[in-house]
Amino acid sequence: MLKYEEIAQKIEQTIVDKKLEQGKKLPVLEHLMTEFQASKSTVMKAVSLLEKKGLIYQVRGSGIFVRKQKREGYIRFTNQGFSGELRRFNITAKVLELDIRKPTEEVAENLNIDLTDDVYYVKRVRYISGQTLCLEESYYNKSIVTYLNHEIVQGSIFDYISEGLGQKIGFSDMYMHINKLKREEAELLELNEGDPKLFVETIFYLNNAQPFDYSKVTYNFEQSQFFFQSTGYSL
Amino acid sequence: MLKYEEIAQKIEQTIVDKKLEQGKKLPVLEHLMTEFQASKSTVMKAVSLLEKKGLIYQVRGSGIFVRKQKREGYIRFTNQGFSGELRRFNITAKVLELDIRKPTEEVAENLNIDLTDDVYYVKRVRYISGQTLCLEESYYNKSIVTYLNHEIVQGSIFDYISEGLGQKIGFSDMYMHINKLKREEAELLELNEGDPKLFVETIFYLNNAQPFDYSKVTYNFEQSQFFFQSTGYSL
DNA sequence: GAGTGGTCTAGACCACTTA
DNA sequence: AAGTGGTCTAGACCACTCC
Incomplete structure (x- = not known):
């Protein structure tokens, strides 16, 4: 250190x-x-x-x-996105799917790989103190994230990648939308079709700018209380 | 410099x-x-x-x-929140209300002032290339932001505060929710009641940690495409 | 004017990547 | 082994705040 x-x-x-x-x-x-x-x-x-x-x-x-934040119960948005902060809360995950497959064009584009390359596909619902928090679909470049199993996927995949696989995680790009829930999403999140959703796509890069994870997360709007801190007003 | x-x-x-x-x-x-x-x-x-x-x-x-971002058309979330970035886009504002009033308890709490102090209240709808972007209600501590008029409020209030009034803007706290539009909000944003909304409360502080602006912004979900970049994965 | 934060330098030494 | 980024130091000097 x-x-x-x-x-x-x-x-x-x-x-x-x-x-x-x-x-x-x-x-x-x-x-x-x-x-x-x-x-x-x-x-x-x-x-x-x-x-x-x-x-x-x-x-x-x-x-x-x-400097102290006033309000409690908000999930803090940090440099690592929301996920870094989620450890502070009581988060569990239910794995719906886990397999190796070929990427769609969208996935291949975002991971900067070929349509013939392999990706790990993981679909999870995550819970915060017993209630649904989000629905998550992730695609990992298999040539970087060489192995995943149910046990790993149940916990923190990122800890495994940095500690287990010795990969250095670098930075990430996040794209955020607001929209309405589709029927399947609503069912998994135990909400109603047409309810609001926060939809976040994130591309995670290694240290050397190689993308290794493309994930799409749909948040339960009832649990979606986020907190940001800005520092320094420049320009 | x-x-x-x-x-x-x-x-x-x-x-x-x-x-x-x-x-x-x-x-x-x-x-x-x-x-x-x-x-x-x-x-x-x-x-x-x-x-x-x-x-x-x-x-x-x-x-x-x-490092370059791939997608176009997203509003970048910077250190100054979204507002800093909005200059890059063609943003206009329609002022609905502008007056001096006493704060509600909520406002007094967030601005850290007394119920007997004065605040400037500003209500605006902001447009991005002709379409509604957001509905904004702001409360300014009048002992800091000593004067506002329609002309100032039509443009960038922050430029005026830092340049015109010589105040040093420090940092800010943002609280974000997802919810459904109420009828009045929907009308002003030209959307339907019950549509999704992104609701952001921000408290802006001066250099010396004194809050001077508490604002509540409701974003049009159709225009709400935001982009975040994270740097460095630590911990 | 005293106190305190902030910039800038020159150079030693270390850590990682690439080949 | 060579190249390149990154940490750390000691000290000069500057900018702002508070009394």
């Missing part, structure tokens, strides 16, 4: 431990430098990381302060 | 000018350092800024590459 990550983590921990409220001031930079035996740049980098995460804000000439 | 911002802007410009495609490699760091007469850290900072914006990605030991 890098030094600035470690410092960031420790600062975060003290915010949590001491239950610091919105607006509380953190120690000044110089203090943090001696406390963590690090240079100014390193501490700044740690602090900027926390700012990016929305945990603190810095005011030039004044200090570093704690 | 800061040196690293300037460098970032120039690099961005060359990507646009030379129409560089996804995966194209940029000059190596050393080259950029001499080209822009800057230290490694400064160039790195510029490059990281562009990475955060989703324009490039860096692969350790390999190089810096151009």
Whole structure:
């Protein structure tokens, strides 16, 4: 673990431990430098990381302060999309389908592969505290995600990819629509046809920009409470 | 303008000018350092800024590459929420109401003010290439946003706040729901009652964490195509 | 004007990719 | 092994806030 990550983590921990409220001031930079035996740049980098995460804000000439969200019960949208955050909640998954198949044109296009290549197809319904949260269809490039089984698919596929397969996950593109539920979707989500839906397509890329996962997720509108934090107004 | 911002802007410009495609490699760091007469850290900072914006990605030991989104016609979700990006599109606004009033409890809570303080209330419908995009109700803390009129409200209120009033905009919290349109909303958006809606509440803060704008926006689901880019998978 | 955050530099050293 | 990105340091200097 890098030094600035470690410092960031420790600062975060003290915010949590001491239950610091919105607006509380953190120690000044110089203090943090001696406390963590690090240079100014390193501490700044740690602090900027926390700012990016929305945990603190810095005011030039004044200090570093704690930032806290007010409302509870919202799923936070992070750098990893919604899925990263879902660990905090009690999420379970029911696997409906899992097989190896040839991609459709749409899938091949998004995964940047050939129609003759193989993909893993996974269809799941995910539940949050007993209620349906979303319906998810994912396509994994089999030449990257070489093996999947029911057990893996029941849990966090991403943990498996990064830890089990040693692949480095890079970034992702998300496309979001609002629309009405079709009959089949409504049944699986235990809602009515024509109800609102949040539809999100995501393409996940490795470190080296190779797409490995294309997924289409339909969210239950009743559970769809999301929270975003923006940092820094530029331009 | 800061040196690293300037460098970032120039690099961005060359990507646009030379129409560089996804995966194209940029000059190596050393080259950029001499080209822009800057230290490694400064160039790195510029490059990281562009990475955060989703324009490039860096692969350790390999190089810096151009990142491009595939699909057209989506509204990009940026650090400033959707509104920042809307300038790229042809957006107009029709002002329905504009007055000074006392806040409701909900508004007072979100703006962190007293029930006896004054707020500016603005209600607008915004159009994108002739079609309704969203219905927007905003409450501005009058002790910060001291003056508004019809002309200002027709354009970009944020430009006015930062340039006209000299206030420094800091960060924001966004809360998002999916739901069904009520009758009045449907009429204003030229849709049908019960149609899906994307409902977004945003609290905008100044630099010093004082909230100055609480706004509630209902998006037309037919126009609601949003695009997000995530960078870096951590944890 | 004192205090505090933020930029910038030059250079040492490390980590990963490519071949 | 060579090339390239990334971390870290020490210190100079600048910009903003608060008293």
